[in-house]
Amino acid sequence: MMWKLAALITATLTLTPLACAPGGNNETLLVIYCQADCWMSWNAAKQALSYGYTNVAWYPEGTDGWQRANLPVADSQPEPRVGEEASSPR
Numbered sequence: 477m478m479w480k481l482a483a484l485i486t487a488t489l490t491l492t493p494l495a496c497a498p499g500g501n502n503e504t505l506l507v508i509y510c511q512a513d514c515w516m517s518w519n520a521a522k523q524a525l526s527y528g529y530t531n532v533a534w535y536p537e538g539t540d541g542w543q544r545a546n547l548p549v550a551d552s553q554p555e556p557r558v559g560e561e562a563s564s565p566r
Contacts, residue, residue: 512540
C-alpha cells in the first residue's frame with residue numbers, strides 16, 4: 477500500500493509522528509513540502525532520510541508552486557506534535 481505524507485513541516489520535526497504516518501514502513505513514499513523558498517521541508521526530507529526512509533520526495537515549489545500550476549488543492553491540518561491537542565479545522 478502506498479501512502480503519501482503531505483504535511484507542513486516545522487523546524488522541530490520529531491521522529492514519533494513521522495514514524496506513525498507511513499504505518500512503520502520505511503519504504504513508503506513520503507512527499508514533503510512547505511511553501512516556496514522555505515527550507516524547513518528540505519531539512520525535514522533530509523531528516524527523514526537519516527531516519528532510514530528510502531523513498532523521500534521533496535517538492536521545493538511547495539504549495540505556492542502547486543497552486544501556480546493550477547493543480548488541485550485541499551485544506552488539511554498537520555498532525556499534532558506528541559503531547560499537543562489537535563487544533564480544530566479552520
